[in-house]
Each structure stands twice: as structure tokens, then as C-alpha cells.
Amino acid sequence: xxxxxxxxxxxxxxxxxxxxxxxxxxxxxxxxxxxxxxxxxxxxxxxxxxxxxxxxxxxxxxxxxxxxxxxxxxxxxxxxxxxxxxxxxxxxxxxxxxxxxxxxxxxxxxxxxxxxxxxxxxxxxxxxxxxxxxxxxxxxxxxxxxxxxxxxxxxxxxxxxxxxxxxxxxxxxxxxxxxxxxxxxxxxxxxxxxxxxxxxxxxxxxxxxxxxxxxxxxxxxxxxxxxxxxxxxxxxxxxxxxxxxxxxxxxxxxxxxxxxxxxxxxxxxxxxxxxxxxxxxxxxxxxxxxxxxxxxxxxxxxxxxxxxxxxxxxxxxxxxxxxxxxxxxxxxxxxxxxxxxxxxxxxxxxxxxxxxxxxxxxxxxxxxxxxxxxxxxxxxxxxxxxxxxxxxxxxxxxxxxxxxxxxxxxxxxxxxxxxxxxxxxxxxxxxx
Ligand SMILES: [Zn+2]
Numbered sequence: 001x002x003x004x005x006x007x008x009x010x011x012x013x014x015x016x017x018x019x020x021x022x023x024x025x026x027x028x029x030x031x032x033x034x035x036x037x038x039x040x041x042x043x044x045x046x047x048x049x050x051x052x053x054x055x056x057x058x059x060x061x062x063x064x065x066x067x068x069x070x071x072x073x074x075x076x077x078x079x080x081x082x083x084x085x086x087x088x089x090x091x092x093x094x095x096x097x098x099x100x101x102x103x104x105x106x107x108x109x110x111x112x113x114x115x116x117x118x119x120x121x122x123x124x125x126x127x128x129x130x131x132x133x134x135x136x137x138x139x140x141x142x143x144x145x146x147x148x149x150x151x152x153x154x155x156x157x158x159x160x161x162x163x164x165x166x167x168x169x170x171x172x173x174x175x176x177x178x179x180x181x182x183x184x185x186x187x188x189x190x191x192x193x194x195x196x197x198x199x200x201x202x203x204x205x206x207x208x209x210x211x212x213x214x215x216x217x218x219x220x221x222x223x224x225x226x227x228x229x230x231x232x233x234x235x236x237x238x239x240x241x242x243x244x245x246x247x248x249x250x251x252x253x254x255x256x257x258x259x260x261x262x263x264x265x266x267x268x269x270x271x272x273x274x275x276x277x278x279x280x281x282x283x284x285x286x287x288x289x290x291x292x293x294x295x296x297x298x299x300x301x302x303x304x305x306x307x308x309x310x311x312x313x314x315x316x317x318x319x320x321x322x323x324x325x326x327x328x329x330x331x332x333x334x335x336x337x338x339x340x341x342x343x344x345x346x347x348x349x350x351x352x353x354x355x356x357x358x359x360x361x362x363x364x365x366x367x368x369x370x371x372x373x374x375x376x377x378x379x380x381x382x383x384x385x386x387x388x389x390x391x392x393x394x395x396x397x398x399x400x401x402x403x404x405x406x407x408x409x410x411x412x413x414x415x416x417x418x419x420x421x422x423x424x425x426x427x428x429x430x431x432x
Contacts, residue, residue: 010150010152011422011425013150014146014147014150014152014418014421014422014425015362015418015421015422017146017149017150018142018143018146018414018417018418018421019414021142021145021146021417022410022414024142025138025139025142025410025413025414025417026120026125026410026413028055028138028141028142029118029125029130029134029135029138029408029413030118030120030125030127031051031118032048032051032052032102032129032134032137032138033116033118033125033127033128033129033130033134034116034117034118034127035047035048035051036104036116036128037102037103037104037129037164038103038104038105038106038107038128039103039104039105039164039165039167039168040073040168041073041077041078042073042078042080042103042164042165043078045078045079045080045081045102045103045164046065046079046081048102048162049065049081049082049083049102049162050065050083052083052085052102052137052141052160052162053065053083053085053162055141056085056087056141056160057085059087059144059145059148060087060148061085061086061087061160062085062086062087062088063083063084063085064083064084064085065081065082065083066081066082066083066084066176066177066180067079067080067081067082068080068082068164068171068172068173068176071171071172071176072165072169072171072172073165073168073171073172074172080164080165080172080173080176081164082161082162082163082164082172082173082176082177083161083162084159084160084161084177084182085159085160085161086157086158086159087144087148087154087157087158087159088157089153089154089155089156089157089158089428090153090154090155091153091154091155091156091429092155092156093154093155093156093157093428093429093430094155094156094189094190094427094428094429094430095156095157095158095159095187095188095189095190095428096156096157096158096159096188096189096190096191096192096423096424096427096428097158097159097160097161097183097188097190097191097192098137098140098141098143098144098158098159098160098161098191098192098193098194098420098424099160099161099163099174099183099191099192099193099377099381100133100134100136100137100140100160100161100162100163100193100194101133101162101163101164101165101166101167101170101173101174101377102134102137102162102163102164103164103165103166103167103168103173104128104129104132104134104167105128105132105167105402106128107128107404108402108404109404110404110405111404111405112404112405113126113127113405114127115127115128115404115406116128118130120410123409123410123411124407124408124409124410125407125408125410126405126406126407127406127407128406129406130396130406130407130408131196131396131397131400131401131406131407131408132195132196132396132400132401132402132406133194133195133196133394133396135196135394135395135396135408135413136194136195136196136394136395136396136408136413136416137162137194138413139194139394139395139413139414139416139417139420140160140192140194140394140417140420141160142413142417143416143417143418143420143421143424144158144160144420144421144424146417146421147421147424147425152425154425154428155428155429156189156427156428156429157428158424158428159188161177161182163177163377166376166377169338170376170377170379170380173377174377174380174381175377175380175384178380178381178384178385179384181385182385183380183381183384183385183387184385184386184387185386185387188385188387189387189389189427190350190351190354190389190390190427191351191378191381191387191389191390191391192351192355192390192391192392192393192420192423192424193376193377193378193390193391193392193393193394194392194393194394194395194416194420195372195376195392195393195394195396196394196395196396196397196398196400196401196408197370197372197392197393197394197396197398198368198396198397198398199359199363199394199395199409199412199415199416199419200359200363200365200367200368201261201367201368201369201370201393202352202355202356202359202367202368202369202370202391202392202393203370203371203372203391203392203393204258204259204344204345204346204347204352204369204370204371204391205258205305205342205343205344205345205371205372205378205382205391206342206343206371206372206373206374206375206376206378206379207256207258207260207265207302207303207304207305207342207371207372207373207374207375208302208303208304208305208307208309208312208339208340208341208342208375209300209301209302209303209338209339209340209375210299210301210302210303210309210312210313210336210338210339211273211298211299211300211301211336211337211338211339212298212299212301212313212316212334212335212336212337213296213297213298213299213333213334213335213337214236214239214296214297214299214316214320214332214333214334215232215294215295215296215297215332215333215334215335216232216233216235216236216239216277216294216295216330216331216332217230217232217235217293217294217331217332217333218230218231218232218233218234218235218291218292218293218294218295218329218331219291219293219329220290220291220292220293221290221291222289222290222291223288223289223290223291224289226291228291229291229293230291230293230329231291231292232277232278232292232293232294232295233277233278233292233295235295235323235327235329235330235331235332236275236277236295236297238323238327238330239297239319239320239323239332240297242319242322242323243270243319246319247270247315247316247319248270251267251268251269251270252267252268253267254267254268254304254306254307255267256304256305256306257305257306258304258305258342258344258371259368259369259370259371260370260371260372260373261368261370261371261372261373261398262373265302265373267304268301268302268303268304268307269301269302269373270299270300270301270302271299271300272297272298272299272300273298273299273300274296274297274298275295275296275297275298276295276296277292277294277295277296278290278292278294278295279292298337299316301316302373302374303342304342305342305344309339309341313336316334317334320332320334340375340379341379341383343378343379343382343383344371345378345382345388345389345390345391346388347369349388349389349391350389350427350430351389351390351391351423351427352369352391354423354426354427355367355391355393355419355423356369357423357426358418358419358422358423358426359419361419361422362415362418362419362422363415363419372392372398376392378390378391378392393416393419393420394416395408395409395412395413395415395416395417396408396412397409397412
């Protein structure tokens with residue numbers, strides 16, 4: 001249908017309408033940024049959800065506010081309020097859902113702009129969340145409004161959601177909604193998440209995550225006679241040395257077929273998030289002389305679609321077991337903190353094909369199909385909603401996410417809004 005509409009000139013009309021809404025798109029992005037939905041703790045979710053919901057209600061959407069009561073992080077002080085808006089077309093067809101998270105990470109240091117003033121300068125909007133991902137959410141809203149106002153008889157349905165807590169795992173946001181059927185067929189067929197993956201790239205999925213805490217154990221003794229105790233810190237040193245010598249080179253060699261960007265993340269990676277041994281820090285005065293009986297290390301292992309989570313776990317455990325067998329006094333505990341399986345949408349999936357074609361049409365260049373080094377809400381849609389026609393596509397520049405002086409380019413927002421509108425037209429009008 002999109003091609004037919006292009007031939008009829010109707011698509012140009014939609015595109016023209018989006019261009020006319022350029023100032024409105026900037027204003028909406030600014031309004032969203034000026035509500036400081038910082039997570040943690042999860043501030044101001046309700047007013048931000050209402051800004052989106054009340055705007056769409058005026059356009060004829062049915063709007064629901066869904067508080068994830070009792071979910072991780074939800075409280076009276078910090079209610080986890082999501083918004084889901086749905087517009088029914090006039091003909092049978094499929095549902096396209098645009099999902100944006102409304103939370104942002106803390107501003108941090110190093111800003112030259114006020115992070116919540118949403119300054120417009122040099123064709124860019126600056127502010128926390130401009131790129132990740134209030135600019136993308138605003139572009140999706142303008143895209144859908146342009147479709148509604150175009151007078152084209154729409155098929156299927158269009159949905160927009162603003163969801164919470166993506167930056168902290170999405171459990172009170174997309175996961176909570178997915179558990180209640182909001183991201184499953186027959187309600188929804190295609191999902192586009194306007195995360196900042198660059199205006200000419202479609203993100204098919206992400207690598208897996210395994211977070212674990214390794215604790216080496218020792219025996220306390222007087223620090224002047226360390227030979228009478230067992231040092232958990234020295235034991236941790238042995239583990240770190242083994243990881244350095246054997247695990248890192250092995251991980252570097254493992255390459256994925258996933259088109260992860262940046263390319264450095266096409267191998268398995270491992271980060272040490274934190275390390276602490278012996279007495280607690282942050283007291284005044286001198287410490288007492290003790291041999292450390294505990295040392296804790298938090299591992300952040302990102303794994304590839306070619307790897308199994310069990311193998312990822314066993315690889316670390318086997319190093320620890322070897323030390324236990326070989327080193328007198330070596331003992332440890334291994335505690336899993338969090339895991340996410342890798343997810344990848346098929347390159348031939350309808351949502352990928354539709355975005356691919358419309359990026360070519362709007363931007364006149366060949367889109368890049370990529371995967372993300374880090375995880376985002378797509379995992380919940382795939383695993384809980386069992387919906388696999390889902391990708392991330394949005395106007396922000398990936399490298400700017402979470403940085404000081406984060407910005408989104410206004411031309412990119414306009415272009416991505418056109419791509420999203422045309423892709424939604426194409427997808428809603430396909431028969432199951
Ligand atoms: Zn994001």
C-alpha cells in the first residue's frame with residue numbers, strides 16, 4: 001500500500017505534514033525533556049505519561065494509564081506509571097506499536113547546557129534524554145498524528161506507549177505490560193522502539209548479559225601474622241590472574257555473526273564492575289590490622305547469540321573450581337545477579353523490510369542492519385510477549401546516549417518521523 005500511496009502522492013502529503021510539524025516536534029521534545037524523569041529513583045513518571053496520554057486522547061486515541069503497582073521500584077512516592085494509547089483504523093489490518101521509555105539516567109557532570117532546559121541551538125535540542133530517547137518518542141508521536149490527520153483511511157491499529165524503568169531493566173515497564181498481554185498477538189503485530197541507533201540504521205537485537213558476584217573466602221587473623229590466616233584478597237588475585245591469562249584471550253577470539261555496532265563488541269566481553277576486599281570503606285581514622293576473610297567482585301559478561309548462558313556460567317565456575325583443587329585454602333561463592341538472553345529479529349521480518357524500504361525512500365541511502373552491544377526492552381517483547389517482529393529504530397546518535405551535552409538533531413527527528421509513518425502505513429495494511 002505504501003507504494004500505491006507514493007504513486008498517488010498521498011505519502012508526499014503525509015511527509016509534507018510532518019515537515020509542517022517541525023516546530024511542534026521540537027516543542028514536544030522540549031516539553032518531554034523538561035519533565036526530569038530521572039531513574040533511579042523514577043521521578044515524575046506520572047506527569048510525563050500524562051503529557052503523552054492527554055495529547056493523544058485529543059487525537060482520538062483510547063488512553064490507559066497503567067501503574068505497575070507492587071512491581072520492583074514502585075511506591076507511593078515513586079509510582080511506576082506507564083501510558084498506552086491505541087487508535088483503531090477503519091479497515092481490517094495489523095497493529096503497529098511504537099514503544100518509548102520515558103525514564104532518563106541522571107544528568108551527571110560535565111554539562112555546558114542545563115540538562116533539563118531543552119535548549120534549541122544549531123538545529124539540535126540539548127538535554128538529558130534528548131537522544132535517549134525523548135526525541136525518538138516525540139518523532140513517533142508526530143509521525144502517528146500526521147497519519148491520522150492525512151485523511152488516508154487507515155487499516156489495523158496504531159499504538160504508542162510511554163514506559164518506565166528501561167534504564168534499570170524495564171521490569172515495571174515493558175516487562176510488566178508484556179506479562180499482561182500488551183506486547184502479544186493478537187493485540188499487536190509489529191513493534192518499533194525509537195531508541196537512539198542512528199537515523200539510517202535498524203537495530204535487530206542485542207547481546208546477552210550475565211552479571212555475577214564472585215566472592216573469595218579467607219580466614220581472619222592478625223595482620224602482623226598473615227601466615228596464620230587466609231587472605232581472600234590474595235585468592236581473588238589468583239582468580240584475576242587466571243582470567244587475564246586464559247579467559248580474556250579466549251573471549252577476544254570468539255566472534256559473532258551478529259552485526260553488532262561498534263564492531264569492538266562483536267566479540268564476547270567481560271567487565272569488572274566492582275571489586276572490594278577486607279574491611280568496609282568510608283570510615284574515619286585508621287583500619288585495624290586484619291587478614292581479609294572476604295573479597296567480592298562483580299562481573300559483567302556480555303555474550304553472543306552463538307554462546308549458551310550455561311556455558312558462560314560454567315566457564316567462570318570451572319576457573320574457580322580449578323583454583324579450589326590446586327590452591328590450599330582457596331574457597332569461593334558464586335552468586336548470579338542478573339541474566340538476559342541475546343535476542344535477534346530475522347532480517348526478513350516484516351518490520352525490518354518495511355523500515356529498510358522507507359529509509360531508502362526518505363534518506364536515499366542503504367540502511368545498515370545492526371545489533372546493539374547492550375540490552376534494551378526488546379528482550380521482554382521477545383521472551384514474555386513472544387512477539388518477534390520487533391526492532392529499534394530512532395533518530396538519536398547511539399554514542400551520545402548517557403553522555404553530558406546529549407542532543408538530538410532536528411532534521412534526523414523529521415526524517416525518522418517520515419520513515420516511521422510510511423513504515424506504519426505499509427505494516428498496518430498487510431493481511432495476516
Ligand atoms: Zn534508551
